[in-house]
Amino acid sequence: xxIAVSGGKGGTGKSTVAINLAIALREHYDLVxxxxxxxxPNDHLLLGVELANEEPVELFMPRFDYGKCTRCRKxxxxxxxxxxxxxxxxxPFLMPNLCSGCAACEIVCPVPGAILPGKKLMGHTYxxxxxxxxxxxxxxxxxxxxxxxxxxxxxxxxxxxxxKELLMVDTAAGTSNTVSKALEDSxxxxxxxxxxxxxIHDGELILRLAKLMEVPAMVVxxxxxxxxxxxxxxxxxxxxxxxxxxxxYSENIIRSYVEGKPIVLTxxxxxxLFREIASRVVxxxxxxx
Amino acid sequence: MQLVIASGKGGVGKSTxxxxxxxxxxxxxxxxxxxxDAxxPNLDLLLGVERWEEERELIGAKVARINTESCxxxxxxxxxxxxxxxxxxxxxxxxxxxxxxxCNVCGLVCPVPGTISLDEVRSGVVRKTTTRYGFPxxxxxxxxxxxxxxxxxxxxxxxxxKLMGELGIEHMVVDSAAGIGCQVIxxxxxxxxxxxxxxxxxxxxxxxxxxxxxxQHFRQPAYLIINKADFNPxxxxxxxxxxxxxxxxxxxxxxxxxxxRSMSMLKPFVEAFPDSKAxxxxxxxxxxxxxxxxx
Numbered sequence: 235x236x237i238a239v240s241g242g243k244g245g246t247g248k249s250t251v252a253i254n255l256a257i258a259l260r261e262h263y264d265l266v267x268x269x270x271x272x273x274x275p276n277d278h279l280l281l282g283v284e285l286a287n288e289e290p291v292e293l294f295m296p297r298f299d300y301g302k303c304t305r306c307r308k309x310x311x312x313x314x315x316x317x318x319x320x321x322x323x324x325x326p327f328l329m330p331n332l333c334s335g336c337a338a339c340e341i342v343c344p345v346p347g348a349i350l351p352g353k354k355l356m357g358h359t360y361x362x363x364x365x366x367x368x369x370x371x372x373x374x375x376x377x378x379x380x381x382x383x384x385x386x387x388x389x390x391x392x393x394x395x396x397x398k399e400l401l402m403v404d405t406a407a408g409t410s411n412t413v414s415k416a417l418e419d420s421x422x423x424x425x426x427x428x429x430x431x432x433x434i435h436d437g438e439l440i441l442r443l444a445k446l447m448e449v450p451a452m453v454v455x456x457x458x459x460x461x462x463x464x465x466x467x468x469x470x471x472x473x474x475x476x477x478x479x480x481x482x483y484s485e486n487i488i489r490s491y492v493e494g495k496p497i498v499l500t501x502x503x504x505x506x507l508f509r510e511i512a513s514r515v516v517x518x519x520x521x522x523x
Numbered sequence: 524m525q526l527v528i529a530s531g532k533g534g535v536g537k538s539t540x541x542x543x544x545x546x547x548x549x550x551x552x553x554x555x556x557x558x559x560d561a562x563x564p565n566l567d568l569l570l571g572v573e574r575w576e577e578e579r580e581l582i583g584a585k586v587a588r589i590n591t592e593s594c595x596x597x598x599x600x601x602x603x604x605x606x607x608x609x610x611x612x613x614x615x616x617x618x619x620x621x622x623x624x625x626c627n628v629c630g631l632v633c634p635v636p637g638t639i640s641l642d643e644v645r646s647g648v649v650r651k652t653t654t655r656y657g658f659p660x661x662x663x664x665x666x667x668x669x670x671x672x673x674x675x676x677x678x679x680x681x682x683x684x685k686l687m688g689e690l691g692i693e694h695m696v697v698d699s700a701a702g703i704g705c706q707v708i709x710x711x712x713x714x715x716x717x718x719x720x721x722x723x724x725x726x727x728x729x730x731x732x733x734x735x736x737x738x739q740h741f742r743q744p745a746y747l748i749i750n751k752a753d754f755n756p757x758x759x760x761x762x763x764x765x766x767x768x769x770x771x772x773x774x775x776x777x778x779x780x781x782x783x784r785s786m787s788m789l790k791p792f793v794e795a796f797p798d799s800k801a802x803x804x805x806x807x808x809x810x811x812x813x814x815x816x817x818x
Contacts, residue, residue, distance in 0.1 A: 243533065244701040273531075274729075274730040276532070279729060312627070314626055334624060335605065336627075336628045341632060375703060375704060377736035377740065378736065378737055380708050382702075383606055383622075383670070391607075407563060407701055408665075409668065411623070411624065414668045415606070430786045431568050435568060442667055443668060446621065460783040494725065
């Protein structure tokens with residue numbers, strides 16, 4: 235089964251919640267954590283590990299055999315991304331940055347071998363052992379590439395392939411379709427929301443997405459003393475989500491964050507908050523080992 | 524001049540810095556502000572925008588739909604979908620609208636003509652207002668679960684350019700989204716320079732390095748503002764990185780509770796708390812932007 239940590243806005247503390255929750259949950263489940271914030275993956279830094287077991291994510295990219303191409307323009311016509319342009323005589327050219335690697339051009343090309351399967355590197359996935367008894371799968375988009383979806387999709391598959399009892403997903407900010415891809419198949423979404431007007435605005439969007447996807451949501455209010463928690467409760471209620479924890483702004487959490495030492499393993503009082511979130515999750519999911 | 528504010532990591536203070544910078548420069552320069560974080564637009568909130576003067580729906584996202592009447596349940600569409608967006612629900616093949624990229628591969632491989640259609644759907648809205656500070660703001664909001672917000676950003680920038688022509692405005696200031704994906708590429712592409720905002724943490728450093736690679740890809744100059752500068756004493760790697768790359772540091776803003784408090788007041792912090800130490804630092808930064816960038 236799968237659960238997800240998300241939050242709408244960037245920098246609300248999604249990764250902090252994800253790694254601490256994963257550590258707290260390892261006592262209940264055999265789990266894997268997947269960092270699907272492929273544009274800015276940071277869970278490995280917070281866990282103090284170096285990414286390992288790199289695998290490339292390559293996409294199909296058409297290469298034209300101009301000796302065979304009949305200049306029929308079908309490839310250009312079918313390309314939804316307008317990544318193929320044609321010269322006046324119909325000679326196709328690819329603009330690699332626009333290509334999404336869907337291979338529609340190859341499917342419609344009437345001449346066998348006129349479009350050859352080239353490859354384009356989009357990013358990487360990693361599988362890293364952590365000192366906390368669970369592995370971390372990370373997706374990382376290559377700088378300069380636009381499309382996060384293939385990396386999210388591949389990293390998620392790699393994590394699913396480990397066949398752990400629990401897959402815990404940490405998503406990117408926002409509510410675009412790459413976030414939906416990460417959330418897909420979750421039994422529970424933990425939305426990390428800051429009680430500022432900005433945090434509430436973006437938090438509402440993620441709750442709306444959870445509702446659309448018919449996934450139950452629970453809310454963790456982070457930096458709860460920096461705004462009005464009552465307003466977070468209001469939107470949570472509107473979307474049928476329960477507020478399960480309030481984490482105040484804390485120097486201890488910041489210190490543990492910058493040192494790459496998860497707070498849940500310390501004796502600070504904040505550790506208890508994360509253990510409490512974990513026990514609410516266990517209660518919801520029903521047990522584990 | 525078109526300048527972009529980017530950061531890689533979310534939540535480091537990009538929009539906060541942008542709002543205060545705009546506030547400090549508004550009397551001397553004419554600009555259009557663009558909030559290019561179409562996923563989670565916030566600049567309007569920080570500038571106290573209450574209403575939009577004009578709103579345009581952007582139809583352009585495409586999603587595939589399967590007609591279950593004529594579908595023969597051969598499963599080829601599911602097999603060939605590059606992004607695993609087709610599920611079998613109660614025996615029917617169904618495209619997940621919230622993850623479809625609209626590439627139409629399913630439609631091309633489907634053996635029954637007319638069974639799979641590629642329908643245009645709304646991807647979001649692009650909107651414009653005049654802020655209470657006098658300058659126009661273009662913003663956008665991607666609908667939840669929609670692909671390619673980069674197109675929305677391109678649309679925003681085109682509107683901003685048109686406005687610049689009509690009103691004789693010289694500058695465009697773009698507040699980019701977090702990350703390095705399509706929205707960020709659409710923000711940085713075509714700009715003159717990028718101001719990076721980062722905080723002294725390993726995560727922010729890791730992400731700003733990635734954003735800087737995108738800036739280099741477009742062969743633009745970059746500058747750095749260090750936010751929450753005193754938040755992690757002893758972490759010198761951010762400053763060292765900037766120095767090694769030759770990225771000029773425009774200034775450092777200390778962590779200051781005035782900033783989250785100003786956010787709740789829906790005002791730039793330099794306006795809400797002009798006597799705060801963060802505001803002092805921001806005025807110094809605005810001074811350097813005047814002298815070194817806008818000249």
